[in-house]
Amino acid sequence: xxxxxxxxxxxxxxxxxxxxxxxxxxxxxxxxxxxxxxxxxxxxxxxxxxxxxxxxxxxxxxxxxxxxxxxxxxxxxxxxxxxxxxxxxxxxxxxxxxxxxxxxxxxxxxxxxxxxxxxxxxxxxxxxxxxxxxxxxxx
Numbered sequence: 138x139x140x141x142x143x144x145x146x147x148x149x150x151x152x153x154x155x156x157x158x159x160x161x162x163x164x165x166x167x168x169x170x171x172x173x174x175x176x177x178x179x180x181x182x183x184x185x186x187x188x189x190x191x192x193x194x195x196x197x198x199x200x201x202x203x204x205x206x207x208x209x210x211x212x213x214x215x216x217x218x219x220x221x222x223x224x225x226x227x228x229x230x231x232x233x234x235x236x237x238x239x240x241x242x243x244x245x246x247x248x249x250x251x252x253x254x255x256x257x258x259x260x261x262x263x264x265x266x267x268x269x270x271x272x273x274x275x276x
Contacts, residue, residue: 158240164233167240170253171233175201175272177213180222182268192222199223201272207232209244222268 158164177199181191199213201224209231211224229245242251242260249260249270261269 158235167233171203174275177223179271
């Protein structure tokens, strides 16, 4: 049952992972919403030979700061975490781009489907057998 639920959730993430970019204001709105500090809490690898593997980083202070000048700064002690699956500490260029009429989060020339709310950010590249990143907004 848990595997079926996870498979359904993964399928929904694939479908919903890339929001529509048909509204011209969507990119501007999402850029405004993503700006700020986010804490990485979880990275899931959905497709492995043993099933999905989830890495909990909620006890670590890994911060993704999306600046208004299109720079993503990742900070924290990422080098000392066994099996760390997030972005390494450093600076990356980011943008919201349109790809096949879908808005995509582009980090360092890698495209991610995403969903953003006032308190949570999820981005993924699971269409390419990639990871699902879950972050929460700092207050």
